[in-house]
Amino acid sequence: MKKSIFIAKDVVKEYGDYIALNKVSITVPKGSIYGLLGPNGAGKTTLMRIINQITAPDSGSLIFDGAPLSKHHISDIGYLPEERGLYKKMKVGEQALYLAQLKGMSYNEALEKLKFWFEKLDILSWWNKKVEELSKGMAQKIQFVVTVIHEPKLLIFDEPFSGFDPINAAIIRKEILELSQKGTTIIFSTHRMESVEEICDHIALINKAQTILEGPIEKIKKQFANNSYEVITTDKVLNENDYFSIISQKETNYSLLLKEGKTQQEALQSIIQQTEIISFRKEIPSMEEIFIKAINNA
């Protein structure tokens, strides 16, 4: 089994009477892109703040890279919060240097790495500009750079693509994937399910302060796949039989459900006997469907 970079076990966090996290456990494998999903107010941000040691849990254990999470891990973690910004009156370069040094980098090291990243993203010309002169998207790029600048082992992005136009979002996605390939583990929180499907390999679904789903994406999809098939035929003569029932029909486009104990082959055989098939495909639920289904079932 792959090693884990971060394990949270039975984490509880209360604010007065309000329970933000109720025995939440997650295991983030090293090198994975881990999607942290859940509706608003589920407790995602609280969990991310706990990983960043912005707040401490009331109870539960936190393991980072094999050791209990502690202050010196701050330089191993990079965090791009959902509520993010920069000092408006400060110059870009100065500010980036300041934030990099706060992460524990030396001045020279920070300067060197920043120049590298600014060149890579083609934003070196902004160095002496004040942040208030930049557009929101431009400022987001700088925030991205200062999040990854200290080359942390674990990167946490909360809604990283909000505020980006599609072109810049693609650039940032490319950079995130590149970092992942270099071995950085990425925790990634978003509402946009299509980006989850695109880049995540593991997910956890948090709802009402509890983890209701966790694991590799394929495994979860398999778990949620029921025995339904999409069949397109040449004419509209398909009838239900012992092997399948028809859930819905739209012209020659059928949605079928296998009956208990019947196999895919048996159903296919019985269709071929009735009509000619254009396509026969197992319906795999999208993350969005899983998301809604899991939350409604919970």
Place this chain on the structure above:
Amino acid sequence: MRKIWLIIKREYLVRVRKKAFIVMTIVGPLLMAALMIVPTYLANKTQELRTIAIEEDGFEFTNQIEDTDFLHFSKIPTEEATLLKNDFSESNYYALLYIEGDNFTLYSNQQISLTVSKAIENQLEQIIEHQKLKAAGIDLTILSEAQSTVNITTKIITEDGSTTNSKAEASMGIGFICGILIYMFIFMYGTMVMRGVIEEKTSRIVEVIISSVKPFQLMMGKILGVALVGLTQFALWILLTIAIASVAELMFMDASSMTTELNSTQQSILLSELSNLTGGINLMQIFVSFIFYFLAGYLMYSSLFAAVGSAVDAEADTQQFVLPITIPLILAFILIQPIMENPDGPLAFWMSIIPFTSPVIMMVRLPFGVANWELALSMGVLILSFILTTYLAGKIYRTGILMYGKKTSYKELWKWLSYKE
């Protein structure tokens, strides 16, 4: 520790580099100097030489009237004077002095300045006085010998039997200035901290930063950075004021010695009096205490201001929380006057012990002399309360800075205090 230094450095540099800071630092002492210099300067400059016409008839002592630095008297015949009384516009005179028996009248086509009429009045009084004395048979030389100046020195006998010069006026002056300065500094820099916190919150950088440092470190870094800004400004003000004052002294020395009309004995008396005045006051103690009360008072108040800043989303929402903080400060300011009149009374004592008013009030009392144990008690209480307020403010701050878009109530602040980290 390195991180808190980084924060202090940023907070300090950002503010010191601001135009507003540079302008305030230069303009502050200039304004103060202007306030002191301009009135004297104006008083000197506006006294140009003026000619006063005097009607000769029925004025037997016209010859005894003497020209002064800014007044020249010229005798004119009665016919001309009568003409002038009807039409003054074409004359070159500033005014016409017309005398009928005991009635003295100044005619002019413009408002006659008070200094001019006073100067003439004084001369006339003196002349008439001398005439009356002469008529009574008193020799003027005897009179001038009999004239004497008396100066009372007041002394306080202290417990150990030694005497110090009492110095009510100077004490009041120094106490008043120190009290006002402390009040101003706490207010200015306390709200500066609050605005800084609000800026971090509204610009949403705060969560980025506290993923690297503890919220308490960020708060203290800001408070200490701003304190350094305050000390820098204070030091620059002192230096600049001294520089401007010495330049001004060089420039206006001649002019002022001309007009103050003090003879040498009077001047030397005044000088010795001045050194007596300040000599009795422990200036070193006042300076050290001033720095202490500025820092400790500021630290206590600014942590509260920081807590307020963390609890709101915009500066406009601060009022309900700022008011209870500023009321004791304003109260102290209002009480400066009554406390100067009775610097050892029970009101003065308690106000200089209670930490919310002690920075201002103790500085007002100090030049009048305060027992050591009172000073120590006041300082001790202030240090303890500053530790307590900082602790409580830190708790509110760390919850507040992460709360967006919520109207905060006092009830909620109370709840935040009970949250665990």
